[in-house]
Amino acid sequence: MNKNCYGEGRVLCLPFTVCFISWESAPMIQNRCAATRGTKAALPKIFARVSARSALLFQKGMGISMKKKAFHKQFYGYLFISPFFIIFLIFGLYPIVSTALLSMQKWDGMLPPDFNGIDNYARLITDTTFFRSVGNTIRIWLFNFIPQMAIALLLAALFTFNRVRGMILFRAAFYMPNLITAASVGLMFNLLFNGGKSAVNHLLLMTGIIDTPIYFFESPFFTSSLVSYIQWWMWFGYTTIIVMTGMASIDTQVYEAAMVDGASKRKTFFAITLPLIRPTLIYMTITSIIGGMQIFDVPATLTNGTGEPQKSILTTAMYIYIQAFRSHNLGYASAVSMGLFLMIALLSMVSFRLLRRKEEG
Amino acid sequence: MYRENSAKRVSGKIGKIFPLAFMYLFLTLLLLICVLPFLLVLINSTHTSIDIVTRLNLTFGTALSENYEKMQSSVNIWQGFGNSLMISVPFTALTGYFSALTAYGFSKYRFKGNKVLFWVVLFSMMLPSQLSIIGFYQLNLKLSLLNSFLPFILPGMANATAVFFLKGMIEQSIPDSLIEAGRIEGSSEIHIFNRLILPCIMPGVATMCIFNFVSSWNNYLGPLVIMTDNAKFPMPVMIAMIKGLYQTxxxxxxxxxxxxxxxxxxxxxxxxxxxxxxxxxxxxK
Structure with missing residues (x-):
């Protein structure tokens, strides 16, 4: 995850998977790299020159050059990593520390902050809106994550175990919504569903599914479900691709053994595939929790930005934003941030334990 | 990839036609679900507002230029587009170059604290970003960087994910002898990195750049908090704002x-x- 650009949580998580997958495929990269740049062909030439010059170096005296080299290695090592750490300290670490400190202060964003001890936290544990927003966030996440996992497993199995024509096209299309700006997606679904004369109402009326137009955004249940649906729509393609990479890494001999034993397709899937891709599933669940608990863009742009109707899509991240930048309670909003942070840590730990325990049992 | 053997496939062919058709139907349905919203947006953008509210449009209309004039009359969307580019392009360039440099420093130089510092990099990946938004606001207020692009460009230099990815790549694909060769040739350390190492890991850097460009382009909450000047809004903030401007x-x-x-x-x-x-x-594989 890229910490510092405050984007949609999980978009930023995705390269992480790339990393640990690429670990194994490094020889492939190496080959590609050598092929494109011709380094392999160039190497012998370099070595020939190197050996001639290193002979000279030997004569000049090893001791001094080695010491110098060691210093050089230290110095340039620090030099090369220093930009990262300078920027990380300023834009990564400082905001976290200052949020934690501000959570114990009263600050309206203009006058100097005032230390007020645990007042913010005392308010937090009695704040019904906060707990409501936490409930909303968890509900939206659950109704998005469960179908997302189910569809991703189904699609990944279809793509892996069958010869599907146009698989590349399907997969590319399923992944596309993930790249589109979430703020645009929120407004797009607002336009498609809002009011009695919206495109979706026209569609439903035309096909005879309904007789009178539905005012979707007057129903808290519908609006909350729509947010879950949009999140599902944006993420099921990504999840499918990651689950597929997990499935592809399973040794085909395991399947051959199962086939020889006469195991049915379904049984093979549940008894072999699922347990073997558990690390992938754990990774997906935890990154999904971290991203899903911070959800902001879609619910903030789908209706009027305050979680209407009846605060049904007021998520905790939206509550933080509203408290901080609409009501100017930046200190209290920091306390809410800390509360959410605690919740994310807790949920991640619980789900990790749950998923791991299954493995042991 | 696992496939059934051919004997089984032939024997089960007739029984398979129905599930096969069902499978393609299901996949096509999902494809429609993914594409249709975008298609509706494209189609409706070429129709007049009256057309849009009175019926469902399934073919392109003729009101594109009319809509464009109305759209440009209250806000200049290309300014948002330009602002987004001004943020995302330098951000991506910084990410690509400095992540590779940091990864190179970690993987090819032995210095005290190498391991500990790399753990710090890994740890920084675990921190949920949206939660420190108030600290981020306070920081930029103190540095008087509100309404500036810098808070969204500079963090590109500290991208832990890219560092982690590229470190693995450098360790696997760059032999130490290549660097030694460069040294004996008399190149400076930074020159070796720029001329020898960076071209070799370019495929990995490019992959990182694509994802980071997208995440920077789509960033909404950060600019929403930092930018108050309409002329500085990047695309997502502008899009979210226009709903109130254009009304019906x-x-x-x-x-x-x-x-x-x-x-x-x-x-x-x-x-x-x-x-x-x-x-x-x-x-x-």
Whole structure:
């Protein structure tokens, strides 16, 4: 995850998977790299020159050059990593520390902050809106994550175990919504569903599914479900691709053994595939929790930005934003941030334990 | 990839036609679900507002230029587009270069605290970003960087994910002898990195750049908090703002969304192979 650009949580998580997958495929990269740049062909030439010059170096005296080299290695090592750490300290670490400190202060964003001890936290544990927003966030996440996992497993199995024509096209299309700006997606679904004369109402009326137009955004249940649906729509393609990479890494001999034993397709899937891709599933669940608990863009742009109707899509991240930048309670909003942070840590730990325990049992 | 043996396939052929048809129907349905919303937006952006509210449009209309004029009359969408580019392009460049440099420093130089510092990099990946938004606001207030692009460009230099990815790549694919060769040639350390190492790991850097460009382009909450000047708004903030501006002018609204969405779709059509293989790297062993 890229910490510092405050984007949609999980978009930023995705390269992480790339990393640990690429670990194994490094020889492939190496080959590609050598092929494109011709380094392999160039190497012998370099070595020939190197050996001639290193002979000279030997004569000049090893001791001094080695010491110098060691210093050089230290110095340039620090030099090369220093930009990262300078920027990380300023834009990564400082905001976290200052949020934690501000959570114990009263600050309206203009006058100097005032230390007020645990007042913010005392308010937090009695704040019904906060707990409501936490409930909303968890509900939206659950109704998005469960179908997302189910569809991703189904699609990944279809793509892996069958010869599907146009698989590349399907997969590319399923992944596309993930790249589109979430703020645009929120407004797009607002336009498609809002009011009695919206495109979706026209569609439903035309096909005879309904007789009178539905005012979707007057129903808290519908609006909350729509947010879950949009999140599902944006993420099921990504999840499918990651689950597929997990499935592809399973040794085909395991399947051959199962086939020889006469195991049915379904049984093979549940008894072999699922347990073997558990690390992938754990990774997906935890990154999904971290991203899903911070959800902001879609619910903030789908209706009027305050979680209407009846605060049904007021998520905790939206509550933080509203408290901080609409009501100017930046200190209290920091306390809410800390509360959410605690919740994310807790949920991640619980789900990790749950998923791991299954493995042991 | 696992496939059934051919004998089984032939014997089960007739029984398979129905599930096969069902499977393609299901996949096509999902495909429609993914594509249809974008298609509706594109179509509606070429219709007048009256057309949009009175019926469902399934073919392109003729009101594109009319919508465009209405859209441009209250806000200059291209300014948002330009602002987004001014943020995302330098951000991506910084990410690519400095992540590679940091990864190179970690993997090819032995210095005290190498391991500990790399753990710090790994740890920084675990921190949920949206939660420190108030500290981020306070920081930029103190540095008087509100309404500046810098808070969104500079963090590109500290991208832990890219460092982690590229460190693995450098360790696996760059032999120490290549660096030694460069040293004996008399190149300076930074020169070795620029001329020898960076070209070799370019495929990995490019993969990182694609994902980071997208995440920077789509960033909404950060600019929403830092920017108060309309002229500085990047695309997502501008798009979220225009709903209030255009009111019932649906044609202009749809067109604005189309403009924000179409460039990404076009880029994706050309780069989808690289993007997906970036995600699945190693799956095609």
């Amino acid at each position: 002018n649906y044609g202009a609204l749809y067109l604005a969304i189309a403009i924000s969405v179409v460039p990404i779709i076009i880029v994706y059509i050309f780069l989808s192979r690289y993007i997906i293989s970036g995600l699945t790297l190693g799956a095609e």
